[in-house]
Amino acid sequence: MSGVKDLFQSRFQLQLFLILVSATSVAALSVLLIWDSVHNAERFVIGDMGSQMNTALSELGRQFTYRATSDSSWKDLPIAARDVSLRGISEVVLRSYPGVEGGFYENGTFIGYAFPTHDNPSAKTEVPSAERSVIEDVIHDALGNNAAQRLLPSGSELVLVSALRIPDQNAVVWAMQRRSRQNATTGRRMLLVALLLGALISVGGTLQMALSLRRGVSEIQDGLASLEGDFDFTIPPATGELGEISNAINRMAAIRKKLEEELRREDRLRVVGRTVAGFAHEIRNPLNGIRLSMQVLEQRMKKGQVQPSDLTVVIGEVDRMDALLTDLLAFRNTKKVEASIVDVLPIIQRCIELARPKQGDVSITSCAPDQSPEIKAVVDPGRLTQAILNLLLNAVEASGPNGHVVVTIRKVPGRVEIEVQDSGPGLGEEQRRHIFEAFYTTKPNGTGLGLAVSRQLVTEMGGDLYHANSSEGARFVVVVPAAGSDA
Amino acid sequence: MSRGRLKRLVVASLWLVAFLAMFSQLRADSVKQDAPPPPPPAGPGQGPPTPRPTDIAKHLEDVRRHLNATRGRDDDSNRVLGVAQRVLQRAEQQVKAKDYFSADRSIGAADAFLHVAEHADHLVEGPKGPVPRQPEIADHLQHVYFRLQQADFFSLTSRDPDGKELSLMARKFYEESRKQYEVGNWFGADEYAKSADDLLRGLENLAQAAAPGPSLPPRPR
Numbered sequence A: 001m002s003g004v005k006d007l008f009q010s011r012f013q014l015q016l017f018l019i020l021v022s023a024t025s026v027a028a029l030s031v032l033l034i035w036d037s038v039h040n041a042e043r044f045v046i047g048d049m050g051s052q053m054n055t056a057l058s059e060l061g062r063q064f065t066y067r068a069t070s071d072s073s074w075k076d077l078p079i080a081a082r083d084v085s086l087r088g089i090s091e092v093v094l095r096s097y098p099g100v101e102g103g104f105y106e107n108g109t110f111i112g113y114a115f116p117t118h119d120n121p122s123a124k125t126e127v128p129s130a131e132r133s134v135i136e137d138v139i140h141d142a143l144g145n146n147a148a149q150r151l152l153p154s155g156s157e158l159v160l161v162s163a164l165r166i167p168d169q170n171a172v173v174w175a176m177q178r179r180s181r182q183n184a185t186t187g188r189r190m191l192l193v194a195l196l197l198g199a200l201i202s203v204g205g206t207l208q209m210a211l212s213l214r215r216g217v218s219e220i221q222d223g224l225a226s227l228e229g230d231f232d233f234t235i236p237p238a239t240g241e242l243g244e245i246s247n248a249i250n251r252m253a254a255i256r257k258k259l260e261e262e263l264r265r266e267d268r269l270r271v272v273g274r275t276v277a278g279f280a281h282e283i284r285n286p287l288n289g290i291r292l293s294m295q296v297l298e299q300r301m302k303k304g305q306v307q308p309s310d311l312t313v314v315i316g317e318v319d320r321m322d323a324l325l326t327d328l329l330a331f332r333n334t335k336k337v338e339a340s341i342v343d344v345l346p347i348i349q350r351c352i353e354l355a356r357p358k359q360g361d362v363s364i365t366s367c368a369p370d371q372s373p374e375i376k377a378v379v380d381p382g383r384l385t386q387a388i389l390n391l392l393l394n395a396v397e398a399s400g401p402n403g404h405v406v407v408t409i410r411k412v413p414g415r416v417e418i419e420v421q422d423s424g425p426g427l428g429e430e431q432r433r434h435i436f437e438a439f440y441t442t443k444p445n446g447t448g449l450g451l452a453v454s455r456q457l458v459t460e461m462g463g464d465l466y467h468a469n470s471s472e473g474a475r476f477v478v479v480v481p482a483a484g485s486d487a
Numbered sequence B: 001m002s003r004g005r006l007k008r009l010v011v012a013s014l015w016l017v018a019f020l021a022m023f024s025q026l027r028a029d030s031v032k033q034d035a036p037p038p039p040p041p042a043g044p045g046q047g048p049p050t051p052r053p054t055d056i057a058k059h060l061e062d063v064r065r066h067l068n069a070t071r072g073r074d075d076d077s078n079r080v081l082g083v084a085q086r087v088l089q090r091a092e093q094q095v096k097a098k099d100y101f102s103a104d105r106s107i108g109a110a111d112a113f114l115h116v117a118e119h120a121d122h123l124v125e126g127p128k129g130p131v132p133r134q135p136e137i138a139d140h141l142q143h144v145y146f147r148l149q150q151a152d153f154f155s156l157t158s159r160d161p162d163g164k165e166l167s168l169m170a171r172k173f174y175e176e177s178r179k180q181y182e183v184g185n186w187f188g189a190d191e192y193a194k195s196a197d198d199l200l201r202g203l204e205n206l207a208q209a210a211a212p213g214p215s216l217p218p219r220p221r
Helices: A002-070 A072-076 A079-094 A129-145 A181-229 A240-303 A310-331 A344-359 A381-399 A429-434 A450-460 B003-034 B053-069 B075-096 B100-125 B134-158 B163-182 B186-210
Strands: A100-106 A109-114 A147-152 A157-165 A171-180 A340-343 A363-367 A376-379 A404-412 A415-421 A464-468 A475-481
Touching: A002 A072, A002 A079, A002 A100, A002 A147, A002 A157, A002 A171, A002 A181, A002 B134, A072 A079, A079 A100, A079 A109, A079 B100, A079 B134, A079 B186, A129 A147, A129 A157, A129 A171, A181 A240, A240 A310, A340 A344, A344 A363, A344 A376, A344 A381, A344 A404, A344 A415, A376 A381, A376 A475, A381 A404, A381 A415, A381 A450, A381 A475, A450 A464, A450 A475, B053 B075, B053 B100, B075 B100, B075 B163, B075 B186, B100 B186, B134 B163, B134 B186, B163 B186
Parallel strands: A363 A404
Antiparallel strands: A100 A109, A100 A171, A147 A157, A157 A171, A340 A376, A404 A415, A415 A475, A464 A475
């Protein structure tokens, strides 16, 4: 589980790293673009002005050509008359180009000047005197090269002059536009600052989302780990999709807890029922024996033939009930476990010695690890002795005539295993399932408490007792904490 | 010659030279002030010459005769002919005042208005020759549409009392031409487009007549 968690965490960290790298790249790219754009803003504005003016010049030239060719006598009119006609053209055409002024140049003369989008167009009837010489220079360039454009050096303004020679006409059309440098760049800067802010917000949002996701997933992971041992644990509520997952897990845990409780209750009822049945059965047998003995005693008393041996059976049956009750009390032993670090080898030897009177022709051998003078474990010696003795007596009984029992002691990291293997018929599937239940027995005279008591004793010491599969006979393993281990 | 006397003579000579230099500078300035003023900047005062007075008088007579012989077919024609009559009278006054440039432009305006009335006649009489094709009429309408946008400028520049009315009439003719074009009446579309164009040409001439005429050539230095 921890491996999976580590893997998940490292993968998540990788994703987080990739998100960070992407976000940082986006932010860096944005900054680069903004820096580049701010520095190129003026060039962009000049390009826009040039493009706008070229369109205006083309339209002016087209209208000039139409006017000149649609009326052959127009060219012979005095220039004052043609000036009015061409101003009519400039007024209409340049109305669509805010900030653009211009007109025509013919035979060394400016003609048809207009600035219709000026704040006071009626006052703007003359070519601006400050730029007149530059405009003439640009026009002369256009006469030689068909088109010319010049950006005037100016402190606070961008002034662009363009001129275009009108094809097949001895005339040039020109236009001029001025824009404030500040206005040209301020809007763009604001847009770019907004872009930068947007990029920063998106980077921050991405990070926040990634960290929030990380925190949420971590909480769920911890919650799942806690739920493994504590059904009452509830994952803290969260918002969003992770919150829905947390709620779903909490609902699942609640359902699982409920089912678990139901199963336990049913199991308890089943065990109690079987215990009561077993106990009744075990009590009835001696009671029957006592009843029969008492009936025989009654008849003999009538005949005056009572003998002391007649009470022996009764006493035996009472002893048997006493032993049963002793086992029962051991099953629910409330005596405090007195665990200490002891060498288990002598305990095993003592158990073998205690079992010897019952072993008959069954051999008991023990195997301990080589070069291990002692194997220390944290156990209650009395409880361990009782548990191992129970197992040994069962093994002897199950092995039958000429059988053999092998006790193996193993030291594994953190624990000590004591294995009791017999040479009997072994356990079937059904027997393995119920073997540790109280009053479950396969022996004609068994009480069904031995293994249940043994397991109880071992688990109270922090160990375990389980049945292991074996190709020959039955094999039970007692596991106890080794000395020096945390368990 | 004694040494002190020589010194006094040198000083006096220097004073004389300085005086003469100062006088010559003053003289030069006074000569400059007497020179003719610089020529006016290049502008609309140059170009082809204004028609001769005799040509203008002949043109005026031709238009008058034509105008007298023309009768309006409808209200618009009568209104335009009335404006032409008034403009022609103004041309006569301009001739008398020797303002030949304005007179020439005014006669041109009256002539253009006269043509508007003639187009109304053509519409009634029907086509007498080949009718322009659809693409030519479309081109013409495009041009008239642009000219209509100039109408306000010409009307304003001409300062003519009928300028606004003539602008609106030109617009009406243009819209009528569009209608005829849409129903496929090429002859009607052509005549109405020409009416609008001539009205606008008349307005343009009136605006030219109101413009300052050719200025005098610069005086010699």
